[in-house]
Amino acid sequence: MLTRCILLCTRTRTRWTSPAALSTVYAHGPRVRHCRSIHVDHPPIVPTLTTSYAHGTSSSSLLYSTLGQTLLNAAERFPDREAVVFVQDGVRKTFAELHQDVERAAAGLLALGLTKGDRLGMWGPNTYEWILFQFATAKAGIIMVAINPAYQVNELEFALKKVGCKAVVCPSHFKTQQYCDMLRKICPEIETSSPGDIRTSRFPDLRSIIVLDSRQPGMFHLDDVMQAGSSSFQRRLQEIEESISCDDPLNILFTSGTTGAPKGATLTHHNLVNNGYFVGKRIGYDWRPNSRICIPVPLYHCFGSVGGSVCMAIFGISTIFPSAGYDGRANLVAIETEKCTIIYGTPTMFVDLVNHPDLEKFDLSSVKAGIMAGSPCPPQLVKQIIDVMGVKEITVGYGTTENSPVTFFASPLDNLERKTQTVGYIMDHTEVKVVNPSTGQVVPLDQQGEVLIRGYCVMMEYWNDREKTDECISKDGWYKTGDIGRLDTYSYLKIEGRIKDMIIRGGENIYPAEIEQLLHTHPKVKEAQVVGVEDARLGEEVCACVKLVDGQECSPQEIQEFCKGKIAHFKIPRYVVFVSSYPLTITRKIQKNKLRSDMEEKLGLKK
Numbered sequence: 179m180l181t182r183c184i185l186l187c188t189r190t191r192t193r194w195t196s197p198a199a200l201s202t203v204y205a206h207g208p209r210v211r212h213c214r215s216i217h218v219d220h221p222p223i224v225p226t227l228t229t230s231y232a233h234g235t236s237s238s239s240l241l242y243s244t245l246g247q248t249l250l251n252a253a254e255r256f257p258d259r260e261a262v263v264f265v266q267d268g269v270r271k272t273f274a275e276l277h278q279d280v281e282r283a284a285a286g287l288l289a290l291g292l293t294k295g296d297r298l299g300m301w302g303p304n305t306y307e308w309i310l311f312q313f314a315t316a317k318a319g320i321i322m323v324a325i326n327p328a329y330q331v332n333e334l335e336f337a338l339k340k341v342g343c344k345a346v347v348c349p350s351h352f353k354t355q356q357y358c359d360m361l362r363k364i365c366p367e368i369e370t371s372s373p374g375d376i377r378t379s380r381f382p383d384l385r386s387i388i389v390l391d392s393r394q395p396g397m398f399h400l401d402d403v404m405q406a407g408s409s410s411f412q413r414r415l416q417e418i419e420e421s422i423s424c425d426d427p428l429n430i431l432f433t434s435g436t437t438g439a440p441k442g443a444t445l446t447h448h449n450l451v452n453n454g455y456f457v458g459k460r461i462g463y464d465w466r467p468n469s470r471i472c473i474p475v476p477l478y479h480c481f482g483s484v485g486g487s488v489c490m491a492i493f494g495i496s497t498i499f500p501s502a503g504y505d506g507r508a509n510l511v512a513i514e515t516e517k518c519t520i521i522y523g524t525p526t527m528f529v530d531l532v533n534h535p536d537l538e539k540f541d542l543s544s545v546k547a548g549i550m551a552g553s554p555c556p557p558q559l560v561k562q563i564i565d566v567m568g569v570k571e572i573t574v575g576y577g578t579t580e581n582s583p584v585t586f587f588a589s590p591l592d593n594l595e596r597k598t599q600t601v602g603y604i605m606d607h608t609e610v611k612v613v614n615p616s617t618g619q620v621v622p623l624d625q626q627g628e629v630l631i632r633g634y635c636v637m638m639e640y641w642n643d644r645e646k647t648d649e650c651i652s653k654d655g656w657y658k659t660g661d662i663g664r665l666d667t668y669s670y671l672k673i674e675g676r677i678k679d680m681i682i683r684g685g686e687n688i689y690p691a692e693i694e695q696l697l698h699t700h701p702k703v704k705e706a707q708v709v710g711v712e713d714a715r716l717g718e719e720v721c722a723c724v725k726l727v728d729g730q731e732c733s734p735q736e737i738q739e740f741c742k743g744k745i746a747h748f749k750i751p752r753y754v755v756f757v758s759s760y761p762l763t764i765t766r767k768i769q770k771n772k773l774r775s776d777m778e779e780k781l782g783l784k785k
Contacts (some may be wrong), residue, residue, distance in 0.1 A: 192688030199551070225667030228696035230613075231622050236606035240634055241455050241492075241785050244422050244447045246280075246317035246455040248491040253277035256494040262309055262487075265512045266501045269306045285407025285415045290374055290386055290398065292344055293392040297383075297430065298491055300344040300455050300478070301325040303352050303502040305530035306342040307390050307400065309445065309487050310478045311347050311577065316428055316447070318419050320761040323430045324478040327355065328763075334381075335364045341430055341641050342383035349390045353503060357717060361387060424448040429478060430641050431579050442641035449591060452634055453582040454488030454608045460587045461520070461547060462674065463493040465602070469497045469765045472518035472545075474509045474527055481552055484684055485522060495615045498584040518545040524552035524767065525559055526760075529705050532562045546648035547571035547590045554673060555689050555700035556706075564594075575672060578602035578659055578740070580650065582635040585610065586671045592733035603664075611656070614667050615677060626674060626722075629663045630656040681710030681718050681772060686748045688720060690770075693741075697722060700740050702730040705759055709774040711753065712783045721777050722751035723760065730755070753781055 182713070221689045243251075252261070258276035264270075266617070290360050292298065298320050300311055315322040325334065348357040362368055367378040373396060374386045387397040407415070425445045427438045428486055432440040462471055490497045500512035509531065512518060523531070528550055531537065549571050550560070563572045563782075571590035574597055578585035588602030596602075604610050611620050612627040620673045621627040632655045650658050662680070663673045675689025682688070690708035697706035705725040710718035714760040734754035741750040761772040 181582070190662070199701045206671060211561060223561035226672050227623060227665065228666045229668060230612040230625065230627065230665045232604045232609070232622055232665060233603040233632075234502070234606045234669070236256040236456075238456075238459065238606060240448075240452050242424050242448070242605055243451055244316065244419075244424055245427075245428060245451055245488065245491065246313065246419055246422070248451060249273075249277055249280060249313050250490050252494045259494060260496045261490060262306060262503075263496065263498045263516060264304070264306050265279055265498065265516065266508065267305065271306070276313075278403075279310055280313040280317060281412070281415070282404050282407055283310050284317040285411040286405070287314060287318050287345075288411045288414055288418075289318060289406035289408065290388075290403065292318065292320055292347070292386075294421070295321065296344040297321045297341045299325045299341075299346040301321045301346055301347075301348040301357060301692065302390070303327050304473075304477050304499045305349070305390070308345065310671040312429075312477070312483065313485055313491070317419055318415060319426065321427050321430060321444075324483065324667070325434070326734070326763075327352065327476070330378040331360050332402070334360060336439065337432060337442075338364075338381055338384065340440075343381075343670075344383050345388060346384070347388045347390065350392045350394065357386075357543060358397070369650055371396040372404070373398045379771060385571050388587060401579070407476055412661055415720070422447070424428070424451070428614065429483070431478070432694060434580055435672065441643060441646055442627070444638045444641045445582055448636055449582040449637065450484055450488055451492065451591065452607070453584055453605075454484050455492050457485055457575070457587065458489045458493045458495075459582050459659040461590055463489060463495055463551060466498075466519065466546075467562055469493070469520055470498055470516060470518045470544075472500060472509060472513050472516070474497050474500055475522050475524065475552070476502055476504075479552075480577075480579050481524075482520065483551060486573055506534055507536065510534065510542075513542055513545060514540045519544055519546050521548040523548070523550055525550060525555050526553070526705070526762065528563055532566045535728075537566070539577065542567055542569075545569050547573065549573050549575055551575035551577070551584070554694065556695055558695075558698035560598045561594070569744075576671065577635075578631075578657075580637045580657055581659075582637070583630050585631050585635060596670060600672050601665075603671045603672070604765060605635070610665065610669070612663060621646065624664050624666055626662055626664050628677060629659045629661045629671065629673075631659060632645070632656045679709075681708075681720055683710070683713075683718050683720065683748055688749050692721065693745065693751065695735070695746055696722065696741060702726055702732045703737075704728075705760075707750065707768050707771055709777060711774060711778050711781060713752075717732060719752040719757065719782065720749060721774075721781070723755050723757050723773060725757060725759075745763050755780065 253273040256770045258272050261273045261276045262271050298315050365378050376385050388413055389397045390400050393399050410618050428447045429445050430442040431641045467667045473486045477483050486497050498512050498516045501508040563569050573588040573590050575584050576586040585605055586602045588597050609632040611630050636657045660677050662675045663671050675691045693708045694706050697703050704727045709721050711721045713719040737754045761769040
């Protein structure tokens, strides 16, 4: 078992919790007396790896439980504890109330004609109904398809056809998104159909639309679903629950589609329940029993749905959703008023928080820890979160949707170097190897290569796409992440870029993440993103897209001079463009392909 020994000294009451700190203990061994050791799951206190392969051994077994069972267990153990709070909508539900609503919704879906294995598309922002149907479909054996709430008509049509949705749940509108109007545009037959009996050759599987907030022709209202589940359907629901296997598909989540059409990653109960379980154990939900998580990340993404609602059901913790759509100020309000103890976010969200003009007006003292994930996390930003927001136990995680999603995760007790220079260490019951992308051979420790993952977390498949599935999952079960990284002797991983983001400048391979991390240490830089842009002579050149700290002025030459002597000359940005925003996905990730295109147009480089 890979363990870390935490030494508790009865003389000094000091707690050493990192390899670096422990080396200090050994160096002053004679002065440390009456110490006892507590073993927790963690890399060893001495290096053990000899090559770029690691196995996250564990003293905790994998769970064999469905998502529906986890919610039932939580409702029985913590019936009166708050499960979910949607601050903007004024919704509060205890575990008992949530479970009761879920049972009614699940029976109602059966009454509408959905059966085990059918697909239901959930299309909308962070609302109570999102979580309601996440668990209702899980109990009824229905596969929930998480549809990006920002999808437009063509993207929606692709998703519905790809997975053959039998039902779609959505609000009538949100901000500028007119959900019902878009559905009518691609399926005009809805207007003249009876609810639950849509017939269209364009979508042969589609039968029902369930609207959350208003009554629409040819569509069910949420109340219809909640009232439809008679006693006979409740008995049927119980029979179905008993027949569900942990290996059955639970969710389909579409990848971002930045390199082609979106692919439907198909994840099982076993995938998601266990990932939620070990993520929760890593951050400490098993010893933080009254945790209240502030969740601004979208539920349609694994970060929100697994780190949020799945962890909520497994550990009986409270989840706080500040607003339906992302709102930086709403996050601060929610943290203060709801006394949140944990905060989630992408790097862009945390940049917004630490630079919010009203930050000092809010009491954030309740926040003890946090998780930053979703895209590369600049070391300087981690330090700012600790220094400016006072979140001492901020952690960084890494993974992919196809891996349920987390495969590497830092401990809240890790030292600053581990938190800023790595994405943490390998998760329990998970294997990793770093290989030469050309040969597939495992590389020596601390050498760059492609990161491959194997274990319980690897998805079943891309739905109805055997070719793409076989491209990314080898016959022996290794998932190819497409990320370039290096592994150290303690199984901590440093991500240095994506193979597809790699800039090839005159034959030199350049990974943008290295340059971005350097630029984030410049005192005038708030955020930096680096892309490759077209160059007639060298093939590609380096372009830095920089956001400045409010009120600061800077020149491209100043940025370039700052880089000299810190990175190789060929990595110094040829172009420095100051920007006020970046093109973002709904999950607040940078769309680098769009950013590259925008920069080439701005710089006059397009052919």
